Amino acid sequence: MIRYSLICERDHEFDGWFSSSEGYEAQAAAGEVACPQCGSTRVSKALMAPNVAKGVVKRSSGTTANEMAERMSMMMLALRKHVEENCDYVGDAFAEEARRIHYGETEHRDIYGEATLDEARELIEEGVTVAPLPIRPTRQVN
Numbered sequence: 248m249i250r251y252s253l254i255c256e257r258d259h260e261f262d263g264w265f266s267s268s269e270g271y272e273a274q275a276a277a278g279e280v281a282c283p284q285c286g287s288t289r290v291s292k293a294l295m296a297p298n299v300a301k302g303v304v305k306r307s308s309g310t311t312a313n314e315m316a317e318r319m320s321m322m323m324l325a326l327r328k329h330v331e332e333n334c335d336y337v338g339d340a341f342a343e344e345a346r347r348i349h350y351g352e353t354e355h356r357d358i359y360g361e362a363t364l365d366e367a368r369e370l371i372e373e374g375v376t377v378a379p380l381p382i383r384p385t386r387q388v389n
């Protein structure tokens with residue numbers, strides 16, 4: 248048996264049970280499916296958008312919000328590891344150091360460190376490539 252939510256030409260919604268989708272089609276075509284409120288046989292299947300959508304999202308993605316958050320933090324950790332292994336930590340001297348590299352006053356290398364929003368804005372205005380890191384560095388400079 249299969250249950251359909253049906254709707255008649257006057258927008259009356261009702262449920263109907265059928266042996267199969269073909270069974271529904273055959274009965275509807277023969278005028279055997281009538282609206283219980285007005286008796287109209289001009290009925291069609293109602294779209295159950297919210298229910299359908301929920302079912303689809305759950306089944307097709309297979310990913311919960313928690314899993315997504317976990318994956319995100321894994322990516323953050325990988326990014327931090329990459330930065331820490333490949334870039335020099337310059338701490339608060341970031342803006343100064345980035346500028347020196349930009350103007351060729353010191354050897355070119357990738358650095359990371361801390362900068363204030365104002366410092367970052369000034370660097371960008373000077374054409375220095377900077378990117379915000381969505382993480383806090385763990386390594387400390389003493």
Ligand SMILES: [Zn+2]
Pocket residue numbers: 255256257258259282283284285286287
């Ligand atoms: Zn009706």
